[in-house]
Amino acid sequence: MDDDDWRAPAVPLAVDLVILTLRESRLHVLLVERGVDPYRGALALPGGFLSHLEEGLLDAARRELAEEADLAEVPYLEELGVYGDPGRDPRGRVVSVAFLAIAPRLPEPVAGTDAAAASWRPVEPLLSGEEELAFDHRRIVADGVEHARRKLEHSALATAFCDATFTIAELQQVYEAVWGIRLDPRNFYRKVQGARGFIVAAGPARRTDGGRPARLFRAGPLHSLYPPMVRSAHAVHEGAPIDE
Template sequence: MTQDQWVPPVVLLAVDLVILTLRQSHLHVLLVERGIEPYRGALALPGGFLQHAEEDITVAAHRELSEEADLDLETLSLEQLGVYGDPGRDPRGRVVSVAYLAIAPRLPEPTAGTDAAAAGWQPIERVLSGDLTLAFDHQRIITDGVERARVKLERSSLATAFCGPTFTITDLQDVYEAVWGIPLDPRNFYRKVQKTEGFIVPAGTARKATTGRPARLFRAGPCTVLYPPMVRPTESPSEKE
């Protein structure tokens, strides 16, 4: 085949969004119920095709989040998670998707719009276990997004954003357990937190307790990158016994 005879393949470009938050001390992901084919009625990540060739990909991601879940989150920090383009991932043709990730506290309830029949927060355990059947390859994308979020908690101070202005070590541990999906030994966790300089600083007050001594309060420290990092344990405390 000569260069003049070669015809480039038709490839469609889409965006998908993995939006994670904590609700009732459990990690949740934003999913929509698809209102159109393919996979009509199935749960999926919010996302869709670029509207035109000149549309910026990140702009398209924010637009799809607003259209499908009615969330006005222009201030939400989206980071590119990966590119997914396996042949056959979409029955409509060769579709390459640029996936974005955001993990943030106190996100509001979504409202379905455009081609989404419903939208809501779903516990991440149900997705990772396969209890929820998702459209396309969205379970794989979510799995990658959760792992990225877990690594971010190891190496950044992101966990403090999910606590109040002041918090206890136990409050902070609850965030790590929710995102990592494993129970942690309180003594080891306390030691790691205290060893990471600038992660948290004393707030100068204590929270009253019903029994025992009042719990010490802390606030987020000046460091955004943790060194040494808060490395996940390879096994839970119960598995050590």
């Protein structure tokens, strides 16, 4: 083909948002109920097409998040991946750039534009296929959850989901919620204490429900964990006893 005859293929570009948070000690993802076709009435990730050719991808992601769920104050959004398999959208070939955020204490979403509703939904029924999602959004959610789980292995992100002071048991609950596994308390305690700068002592002990005092900690100056908190080293197999 002559270069003068070549034309770039017209492929629409979109963004999708995987916003994760903890609610009631479970990992939740932000979903909207689609108010337009295709998949009218189905659950989906917030997102949409770029509004014009000059709009940046991150600008489009933040705009869609504000328009579809009224969440304009989500902190850092990072690029998760590009999804462009043929057939992922019944309207034709669409390439989507997905963005991810995992943040504590996010507010209730408010639906807008082409979303009929917006809500936080637990990730487990979505990952298992018990609840259906539009397009290829289950795959994108799964990729986002796995990325978040890896972040907890290699960074001090988990402390952001705790109060200013917390017990190691409360920190463990964050890891269990995000990783979706039960952890051995003794092994977890040793690993956390062995990561110098991850957490630091903070004041007197607090009485627990069992009546025993529990030491309080706060987030330390360490941001990256080395060696990492590898999930497989902490997991307790179903039915196995947990040391008390």
